[in-house]
Amino acid sequence: MADQTLRGLRTGLVESLNRAVVTDLLDDLQERKIFNTGEVEEVQEGQRTTKEKARSLLDMVLRKGPRACEGFIECLRQRDQELCSKLQL
Structure with a gap:
């Protein structure tokens, strides 16, 4: 389910994520051993x-x-609440 959600929001995320949030997400995903x-x-x-x-x-x-997608969404919610609200994530 989380993977389908991300697929549906891919374009909006690519357009909206800023460099700082991308860097923070990479750190978070590495810390969670996803990356x-x-x-x-x-x-x-x-x-x-x-x-x-x-x-x-x-x-x-x-x-x-899906599990990696769930982790990504959790991290994104912590890092950019405004974007998640905009994308209804």
């Missing part, structure tokens, strides 16, 4: 723009399945 150091570096260093970073982050989370 490893290599995956964090791939998003941080492998993508130039904030939209590219957000797109890469979301795609990686979605590939990891």
